[in-house]
Amino acid sequence: MGNGPAGHVARSTVRPNSETAGGAPFRTFLHTDDGVRIDFVYDPGPLVHDASRPPSGDLVFVVAHGFTGDADRPHVRRVVDVLTRYGAVVTFSFRGHGASGGRSTVGDREVLDLAAAVRRARGLGHARVVTVGFSMGGSVVLRHAALYRPDGPASPDARTDAVVSVSAPARWYYRGTAPMRKLHWMVTRPAGRAVGRYGFRTRIHHRGWDPVPMSPVQAVPLIAPTPLLIVHGDRDGYFPLDHPRTLAEASGEHAELWLEPGMGHAENAAGDELLARIGDWARARGG
Template identity: 80%
Template sequence: MGAGTAGHVARSTVRPNSETTRRTPLRTILATDDGVAIDSVYDPGSVVYDSSRPSAGDLAFVVAHGFTGDVDRPHVRRVVAALSRHAAVVTFSFRGHGGSGGLSTVGDREVLDLAAAVRWARGLGHRRVVTIGFSMGGSVVLRHAALYGEKDGGAGQDGAHTDAVVSVSAPARWYYRGTPRMRRLHWLVTRPEGRLVGRYGFRTRIQHRGWDPVPMSPVQAVPRIAPTPLLIVHGELDGYFPLDHPRMLADAAGDHGELWLEPGMGHAEHAASEELLDRIGDWAAGRAG
């Protein structure tokens, strides 16, 4: 399944709440509101069968990977395996990544990809949904929560809203070039030769146009998330975004946000330990409704 599948959308015939949905992993193509095909996977989660937690079956996590990741990458599957001990997990490849169609907009229109995945989780019978994003995905879950709020009759009324948000290793502001790794990432995104490396080296197809208009930044999005519970997680050794980024996000969140600064942790999925992923799973399960 490659980029050329964008015009074909496979429909799952599994009924929500069925035993098949609960026990069998599913893979399908979801259509976003702007018509992009998104490669998506549902893992039912071992916690579903835990009789000591009868309400766990109505909870699902939707995982948003970092830039150049995709649903089949080992580091993404490791996150899914850890979180599936707490709840069912939906993960997907962002547009322009892996088997999804379209081109990456590096965090802009990716909110539509996440919205489609959240709707799918609810369509599979999960009343409570928590979005968990890493790096670029961390910025996307923040903007998605701000744009798809359930309150005040917003766009979330169609099932795309989230009940809690976890943002890991996210930037607070756009166009940051203060570290060598971010300068290399900007080369990858903005230069023709960099985009060739992205396409053939990382299975990531990047649009050549810049943002127009520039989307709301993560730090601008955060105040609009309340009262939805919010957790911000950041490694103290993050080589992409220094600690002023999570602190800016936490300051913008005020009383409704929680900040974990993790000693010895680097950046995003690769650096997230099993212990940290378990803590995130526990936090999310306890905050989602």
């Protein structure tokens, strides 16, 4: 869940092209395969060269925020600040969030938003893409990697080279904690959706899922051989530890699991040291 006052990233007049990687930051809009306009921010980061590691100039992180977040939220910008030490960073606002169009489907059609952002990141000249998702975004990066496999029929330029899923649920419709019961009220009730719209800048679709999308635990066995890192805090108030353990078990021991002592939920709880370790992991495996 994202919360707190939104910050601001100035909208630039710079337009993306294959020569901007490693150049100036810019902001623009993308269009998804189903026609939704998505707010997109690109931070090139430094071109770091280290003889002991792959060069970072071709590496880009595509960050997928949590429900009620957006590309301008301070906790999302902090993630960017750390990851730009390791490569370029793309952030975007999921549909129904922030300056993006459409309405949130709470993890279903959002996979198209991520695919559009990954596709644009590759169009900027980055050969290695690592998707990093938090909470709802953590479930989206798992489904995206399963649907956009290197050997699959989906657009090859929308695939990822490594996946980091932080604080993600393993299964849909979970109501076992008080925060998740509140979230379900926000999503399913007219009064809750009004709170989402005016209190959190999140416009939520009134229709339920039909059909129900592939769950995260169904997605993880399909991700191999793409490297997968599952990160979860042992004080997560939304999803207890059976969620990450179920995801790791379903991966068939393909995934790496980090259970973080003292960590709560998603971007707000991910400290700079953890984000730096994620950056190191990605540089070693994202290509």
